[in-house]
Amino acid sequence: MVSTRARSKHPLAEIIETLESGGALLPDSEENVLEVVGVLKSYAVVLDAYSNNLNYIAEHQFLVLFPFFKYFNGDVSAKKLFQHWWHDRFNYEFAEYCMKAMFWHGGGGLDAYLDTPEFVALAQAAIGAKLKGNLLMQGLSKAFPEFLIEQVRLLAYYSGLGQFWRVMSDIFTELSDRYDAGEISSIPEVVALVKEGLVKSASLPITYAVNIDGQSYDILPKSAGLTFLMDTAVPYVEAVFFKSFPFMGTVSYNAQARAIPSEPERFSYGVLYADPLPVGGAGIPPTLLMQDLRHHVPEYLHQFYRRSLRGEEDLRVMICVSFQKSMFCVTTAAILGLAPHSMDTEDPQEQKANRKYLEGWMDKLTDSRIAYVQVCEM
Amino acid sequence: MLSALIWIPIFCAAVIGLLPASVSSSRLRSLAIASISIVFAWSLYIATQFDVIDIGLQFQEDIPWLDSLGLTYRLGIDGLSLPLVILNNLLTIVALWCSDTSIQRPRLYYLLILIINSAVAGAFLAHNLLLFFLFYELELIPLYLLIGIWGGTRRGYAATKFLIYTAISGILILMSFLGLVWLSGSNTFEYNPLMSQGLPLTAQIILLGGILIGFGIKIPLFPFHTWLPDAHVEASTPISVLLAGVLLKLGTYGLIRFGLELFPQAWSVLAPWLAGWAVVSVLFGAFTAIAQTDMKKMVAYSSIGHMGFILLAVAAATPISLLGTVFQMVSHGLISGLLFVLVGVVYKTTGTRDINILQGLMTPERGLPIIGSLMVAGVMASAGIPGMTGFISEFLIFRGSFEVFPVQTLLSMVGTGLTAVYFLLLVNKVFFGRLPDALANLPRVSWSERLPGFGLALIIVILGLQPNWMVRWIETTTTAVINDFTTVAAHLPNPKTIDLPLTPAVSENPLPVRLN
Numbered sequence: 001m002v003s004t005r006a007r008s009k010h011p012l013a014e015i016i017e018t019l020e021s022g023g024a025l026l027p028d029s030e031e032n033v034l035e036v037v038g039v040l041k042s043y044a045v046v047l048d049a050y051s052n053n054l055n056y057i058a059e060h061q062f063l064v065l066f067p068f069f070k071y072f073n074g075d076v077s078a079k080k081l082f083q084h085w086w087h088d089r090f091n092y093e094f095a096e097y098c099m100k101a102m103f104w105h106g107g108g109g110l111d112a113y114l115d116t117p118e119f120v121a122l123a124q125a126a127i128g129a130k131l132k133g134n135l136l137m138q139g140l141s142k143a144f145p146e147f148l149i150e151q152v153r154l155l156a157y158y159s160g161l162g163q164f165w166r167v168m169s170d171i172f173t174e175l176s177d178r179y180d181a182g183e184i185s186s187i188p189e190v191v192a193l194v195k196e197g198l199v200k201s202a203s204l205p206i207t208y209a210v211n212i213d214g215q216s217y218d219i220l221p222k223s224a225g226l227t228f229l230m231d232t233a234v235p236y237v238e239a240v241f242f243k244s245f246p247f248m249g250t251v252s253y254n255a256q257a258r259a260i261p262s263e264p265e266r267f268s269y270g271v272l273y274a275d276p277l278p279v280g281g282a283g284i285p286p287t288l289l290m291q292d293l294r295h296h297v298p299e300y301l302h303q304f305y306r307r308s309l310r311g312e313e314d315l316r317v318m319i320c321v322s323f324q325k326s327m328f329c330v331t332t333a334a335i336l337g338l339a340p341h342s343m344d345t346e347d348p349q350e351q352k353a354n355r356k357y358l359e360g361w362m363d364k365l366t367d368s369r370i371a372y373v374q375v376c377e378m
Numbered sequence: 379m380l381s382a383l384i385w386i387p388i389f390c391a392a393v394i395g396l397l398p399a400s401v402s403s404s405r406l407r408s409l410a411i412a413s414i415s416i417v418f419a420w421s422l423y424i425a426t427q428f429d430v431i432d433i434g435l436q437f438q439e440d441i442p443w444l445d446s447l448g449l450t451y452r453l454g455i456d457g458l459s460l461p462l463v464i465l466n467n468l469l470t471i472v473a474l475w476c477s478d479t480s481i482q483r484p485r486l487y488y489l490l491i492l493i494i495n496s497a498v499a500g501a502f503l504a505h506n507l508l509l510f511f512l513f514y515e516l517e518l519i520p521l522y523l524l525i526g527i528w529g530g531t532r533r534g535y536a537a538t539k540f541l542i543y544t545a546i547s548g549i550l551i552l553m554s555f556l557g558l559v560w561l562s563g564s565n566t567f568e569y570n571p572l573m574s575q576g577l578p579l580t581a582q583i584i585l586l587g588g589i590l591i592g593f594g595i596k597i598p599l600f601p602f603h604t605w606l607p608d609a610h611v612e613a614s615t616p617i618s619v620l621l622a623g624v625l626l627k628l629g630t631y632g633l634i635r636f637g638l639e640l641f642p643q644a645w646s647v648l649a650p651w652l653a654g655w656a657v658v659s660v661l662f663g664a665f666t667a668i669a670q671t672d673m674k675k676m677v678a679y680s681s682i683g684h685m686g687f688i689l690l691a692v693a694a695a696t697p698i699s700l701l702g703t704v705f706q707m708v709s710h711g712l713i714s715g716l717l718f719v720l721v722g723v724v725y726k727t728t729g730t731r732d733i734n735i736l737q738g739l740m741t742p743e744r745g746l747p748i749i750g751s752l753m754v755a756g757v758m759a760s761a762g763i764p765g766m767t768g769f770i771s772e773f774l775i776f777r778g779s780f781e782v783f784p785v786q787t788l789l790s791m792v793g794t795g796l797t798a799v800y801f802l803l804l805v806n807k808v809f810f811g812r813l814p815d816a817l818a819n820l821p822r823v824s825w826s827e828r829l830p831g832f833g834l835a836l837i838i839v840i841l842g843l844q845p846n847w848m849v850r851w852i853e854t855t856t857t858a859v860i861n862d863f864t865t866v867a868a869h870l871p872n873p874k875t876i877d878l879p880l881t882p883a884v885s886e887n888p889l890p891v892r893l894n
Contacts, residue, residue: 250812277813280742310822314743 008355012362015370019358020343020351024332025365026325026373028187031304033179035322036190036329038301041176043323045296046289047169050095054162058155062210063130063148065137091288095161101239103157105264108235110160110206113224114153123152126210126217156219159208164232167204171197176298187329194333202229202337229337237334241327242364244270247284271327272368276320286323290316293323325373335361379424379437380453383463383499386417391492394485403484410488411474414495418467421460428460430850433858435505448559448566449508457855458634458704459502461848462627465711466502468837469623470495472830473616476719481528490520491620498624502631507555508567510636514628515548521617521625529612536605536612543605547595551632554588558640561585571639571862582644589637590652596629597685600659610678615722618674622681622714627707630688634703634859638692642863645695652693653779653786659686661789664796668803673721673731676804677714680760683793684710690783690790691775695863699778700856701849706771708848709759709841713768716756716834723749723827724808727820733804738813746823750809752831757801759838762794766842 008016015025026032053073060074061067069076071084071092083089113119127148131137141148175193178184184193206228208220220226246253246260246269255262278284294315297305305311305318336343340357341350390413394406428436435454443451455463474491481487493516500513518541526537555567561581562573574582595602606626610618638645645652663683670676688706691699724739725731727746740750759766762773772794780787841848 275812277738277741277744277818309819310744313822317743 008359010359010362011366012370015365015374016355016358016362019332019335020354022188022343024187024191025328025335025370026187026332030185032187032325033185033190034301034304036187036326037176037179037184038298038304039293039319039322040172040326041179041298042293042296042301042319043326044169044172044176046090046292047165047172049090049292050092051162051165051169053090053092054095054099054158054165058159058162058208059210062155062212063127063151091292094285094288094292095165096158097285097288098236098240099154099157099161101244101270102161102236103154104245105239105243105267106235107238109224109226109231110156110220110235113220113226113231114156118224119153119156119219120149122218122221123149126152126212126219129212129215129217132213152219156208159220160206160226160232161236163204163206164228164236167197167201167228190329191332191336194330195337198229198233198333198337202227204228206232233334234338237331240270241272241331242270243267244274247274247278249283250275250278268364268367271324272331272365272370274320274324274369276317276324279320280314280316286320287316290319290323293319324369328370328373380439380455380503382420383417383424383467383503384453384496386413386420387492387496387499389413391489391496394492395489397485399485401485402479403481404479406484406488407474407477407479410492411471413492414467414470414474417495417499418464418471421464421467424455425460425464425851428455428851430457431854433854438505443509447508448506448564448568450506450566450568451509452506452568453500453503454505455503457852458631458859460851461704461708462502462624462631462711463499465627465708466495466498466624469619469711469715472623472715472719472834473619475830476616476619476722476827478614483527487524487528490524491616493517493520494524494620494625498628501628505569506567507559507569507636510569510632511548511552511555514551514632517625517628518544518548521621524617525609525613528614528617531612532608533612536608539605540609543595543598543602547592547629550588550592550595551636554585554592554636557581557585557588569635571642574641574643579643579647582641583647586637586641586644586648589632589641590648593629593632593637596632597626597689598629598682599655599686599689600662600682603659603663603682606682607675607678610674610718611672615718615725618718618722619715622677622718623711626681626685627711630685630692630703630707633689633692634700638695638863639859645863649693649695650783653690653783656686656688656690656693657786657789659683659689660793661796664793664800667800668796670800671733673724673733673736673804673808674718676733676800677717677721680717680797680800681710681714683797684714684760686793687772687775687790690779690786694779694782694787695860696778696782697853697857697860698774699782700860701853702771702774702776702778704852704856705767705774705845705848709767709771709838712834712838712841713756713759716752716831716838717760719830719834720749720753720756723823723831726827727823728817733807736808736817738809738811738817740809741813744818744820745809745813746820748828749823749831750805752828752835753809754805755835755838757798757805759835759842761798761801764842765839767838767845768842770842770845 007013010016018024026036053071056073057067057070061070064070071089072080127141131141171194174197175184175190178193184190204227205222206220206226207218207222209216209218211217243264244267252259254260261267274286279286279290281287297319301322305315308314308318335358340353341347343354345351345354390410394409397406424437435456438454439452441451443449470491474488477487497513497516497520500516501510504510504513522537522541525540526533529536558573559567561577564570564573574585591602598606609621613621660683663679663681663686667676667679667683670679684706688703691703691706721731724736724746728736728739730736739745740747759768762768776787776791
């Protein structure tokens with residue numbers, strides 16, 4: 001089909017045209033499919049673990065003042081302790097890092113709901129039940145009434161991200177299974193599957209309740225109307241894919257010296273922008289994720305990495321590059337899923353609206369690593 | 379016993395030269411490494427048999443050669459030469475290990491390196507002035523060829539400059555030797571510390587001047603240093619390791635053996651001037667190193683500065699300072715060897731040594747983190763951080779020299795501080811920060827390439843923590859040298875050296891210095 005649309009004047013016009021013609025932010029190639037599906041297969045395993053832990057913390061470590069064993073998922077034994085010290089474990093800290101990015105940047109219905117009086121009332125009820133008989137904490141809570149409420153907000157984000165990743169983990173597992181079965185062979189097919197999964201779960205309710213002394217206390221009730229796509233997925237993409245935080249030690253947190261933007265809204269340090277080269281260094285958060293992913297990378301992808309210039313030496317950077325590519329696919333799915341009209345619409349007005357919508361996304365992606373993934377370098 | 383140290387490499391060089399051209403470069407390298415390893419093991423065996431409290435020459439060999447010329451094949455080893463002989467073999471193994479197996483004309487290459495090893499060992503062991511001179515000259519041509527054939531783009535210029543400078547150095551040394559023998563009325567070139575004692579002081583000073591300038595070129599000291607940076611920049615990594623680690627030590631060794639020991643009276647007269655010369659050399663080397671953008675040139679100028687410490691310590695001529703000189707020779711050999719090996723790996727993988735281009739090489743997965751870490755260890759050692767050999771040698775030198783030349787010593791200590799300045803600049807620029815995209819796809823560094831760096835760093839730390847393992851071989855000899863020197867120098871009034879206490883003979887009393 002020959003496009004009848006006028007050429008965009010946007011610097012990323014080519015990408016816009018690719019999206020309009022059914023393509024993705026990531027070019028379609030056999031290698032890219034292998035990398036994206038392989039890394040997402042590993043990511044599915046890691047997300048499953050992260051999700052379980054986030055949900056565990058939200059439900060079972062509710063207002064535990066010193067949550068020493070929050071990464072143990074309730075299984076505190078000498079063996080588990082030694083495994084933890086030996087670092088034979090998932091880096092759950094990375095899940096919390098992402099959760100805090102969401103919490104900090106906010107956005108979406110979850111963030112808005114956490115500032116409502118309804119939420120405060122529900123949180124107070126749960127806090128009251130939790131502090132029953134604990135005079136010290138009751139006194140402290142009275143002296144600093146906002147403190148525990150803020151902790152409950154944080155726990156709500158634990159739960160929200162845990163529920164979001166539960167869905168994503170299942171989508172990526174299905175993607176990998178279908179790739180293994182030979183049903184997926186191109187990047188647009190990957191995007192379509194992720195988009196389908198997102199759309200299918202779009203209205204999935206996001207709820208959160210804790211059990212204290214045998215009684216259930218709602219924190220995020222169903223009546224709040226929070227849903228998967230708009231209240232967790234979109235804020236997650238905004239916070240983790242786009243904004244996030246600069247890596248400590250690589251940029252000075254000095255807005256006055258313009259080392260970082262003065263407005264957090266203008267932050268652009270997310271997955272789509274992050275530099276993969278420092279990965280592997282201490283204090284660089286993605287190192288934790290890549291370390292987890294490397295344990296679950298499928299053999300076909302591992303072999304692909306072994307053939308690279310550095311072989312096994314730069315595995316974590318290679319995984320990060322593949323991961324970044326996969327996140328461009330997920331972003332494509334989110335962009336297409338949220339588009340005002342279907343991309344293959346013939347209606348000029350709808351095409352115009354889509355063009356404006358895509359140009360808005362491309363404005364955000366101009367300084368991202370989209371140029372790097374186009375040429376398949378690194 | 380000592381001849382094996384000289385003739386095994388020569389024999390292996392001959393074998394390599396006679397092998398057919400079809401033998402692969404890697405096999406030739408293995409053969410060369412095996413032969414020097416045997417020599418290295420032999421030198422370690424000699425060390426175990428070495429009597430550490432004997433002040434004289436040990437394992438002497440004396441074979442008449444050309445009696446009419448006064449040339450005899452007389453070898454011997456003492457605490458001054460033993461560490462240097464071991465260092466020579468160790469660094470030759472490192473140099474051979476670092477050699478590229480894809481080089482052109484490999485037989486000639488390995489043959490020349492083996493000849494250099496033999497010649498240097500011969501120079502350290504020779505106890506006949508003419509024999510020393512022959513060995514001293516023997517290493518010139520192989521080194522000239524190694525720079526001239528396998529060097530960088532300006533190798534011809536650098537090799538010729540090296541040859542001219544060091545040939546002049548040889549001529550001056552030969553003239554001084556001839557003058558000493560003729561004026562003393564001796565009919566032999568036999569090494570004899572009492573040779574110059576009958577000579578007028580002016581004659582001694584003139585002869586010592588020739589020795590000083592001759593060895594000053596080799597060391598090198600300002601202003602005779604200009605050949606060294608060019609030679610280092612154009613030489614390949616293994617040759618730089620040999621040049622900085624071993625060949626420069628011929629100069630400092632000569633300074634003690636043929637300057638201080640042969641001309642004690644003249645030395646005591648010139649000592650304050652030599653200390654001043656040392657300060658100039660130290661500060662010049664350090665300040666010039668700060669201005670460099672080529673990593674190799676920076677290390678080369680650093681060598682000039684660090685060699686200045688040795689001149690200061692020899693000028694002071696106290697038991698501690700002289701002990702420090704030998705320690706510094708070994709220490710500098712190890713540290714500069716390490717630094718050149720690492721710079722070589724950086725150059726091989728990145729294609730540049732320019733500190734304004736290189737950046738972020740410490741990046742964990744795509745950079746050169748292990749090489750970077752070893753480089754940090756190397757520059758720490760060079761800057762005299764405690765726990766490494768550089769600290770021990772510099773501490774001994776400054777501690778020993780301060781009582782004689784306090785001002786010069788303090789000024790030289792500024793040089794140590796400046797070492798930290800230029801090497802931190804280097805490490806900061808080259809290894810920290812973000813790895814540029816142009817360097818994001820560096821080839822893999824093999825463990826074989828890292829091994830020499832690890833080996834040298836390990837020795838630097840071990841000797842830094844346990845210096846007595848080396849000091850025990852050296853101190854008897856250096857104390858005996860100082861005994862002789864102070865005894866003779868005391869006959870000549872000199873405001874600086876006359877006040878020195880005459881240190882008792884080592885066999886009778888404990889030494890004033892103990893490191894642990």
